[in-house]
Amino acid sequence: MYAQMVDTGVKAVASRAEMSPEERAFQARIDADIKVEPKDWMPEAYRRTLIRQISQHAHSEIVGMLPEGNWVTRAPSLKRKAILMAKIQDEGGHGLYLYSAAETLGVSRDQMIADLHAGKAKYSSIFNYPTLTWADIGAIGWLVDGAAIMNQIPLCRCSYGPYARAMVRICKEESFHQRQGYDIMLSLARGTPEQKAMAQDALNRWWWPSLMMFGPPDAESVHSAQSAAWKIKILSNDELRQRFVDQTLPQAEYLRISVPDPDLRWNAERGHFDFGAIDWTEFHNVLRGNGPCNRDRLATRVRAWEDGAWVREAAMAHAGKLATRAAGQAKAA
Amino acid sequence: MSNEWPLWEIFIRSQHGLAHKHVGSLHASDAAMAIKNARDVYTRRNEGVSIWAVRSADIVASSPGDKEALFEPAASKVYRHPTFFPMPDEVKHL
16 A cells, blocks of 8 residues: 555554553543543654655555656646646645644654665655556556555554644545546547556556555564554455456456456455456565666655755744844844 | 755635635645645645645644643533423423
């Protein structure tokens, strides 16, 4: 997902007996669906895990602007270009909502950005794949944003108030992203044979990375169990992935393009689609920094940050000068 | 690194005559930039017709530890709600 394999720093989920009185009271409030707010007492591990998860989510939104930015100047029409710019601007906005939510936990914006640039903080594996054709912009909106919605709707109910509120805002806007993506796919699917082939090629390349977005099976993961107990992870990776497959296949059928998985078939007994094995070696390889675009993405972020340093400094100097001048005038008057 | 732009809390009044409502926060070097950034970050879809920006450092907040002392006294004063007084069905306009 936008936040994958978030480390909780715990070795086992503590039982009630092992918890301190504060921890027990905290867990009882979570169990009663009472939201945790910034000034409330919270276990240190909960705070740290949330910082990791929310900042990773924020970084994904910001880095996620890059693959789409690649097509702004080459969008096929002015209308598509305006829509794409609005979508990318939304992603920037989502990153900002999330950074703000993380800051309520006591981490600074600059620290989070430094951690991303140092490779200490992650962003979603999906944004390390290239956008080779215009159809990729359609596939990203349809599949990647579709997968993101799958994960983010349950997170609107998560236990941390500022994160839940940011998620509500994001989900409202995300639906536009998915639809504009499917709209691009529809145009291509109804177009010339070359356009249809382009749509098929985009699905071929984005299908498996989209499934990997949900992260590896987490049934035995202690981190997932802990995050579930804290209600900062609502559904398991596999549950979300299955929902995504079930919902997306009919959409692909409507486009008359096929999902690149020979093992894909309806399982009437389960009431779900069965699908083939995911290549987790590829996923871990991308997480380790060896995906097609990792170095390029990070270098672009670092360059933007460094090139913008003088603007940030000048704005602060300007604000300081105005404040001094205003204070001087107040004194004179 | 240490020279981060200050944090501002943003309040937006929607078109329907409701009060300004807190929508989130953002960083800006001064008040004018806070308003500009708030417009871009929080009103991309006609969410509002007016923006307030307040430096987060200037907000005074009640402490969660004082919750009971502050808010519990109201819990026992149910007679402050109109529903406390049952009215005969025959009597209208009350």
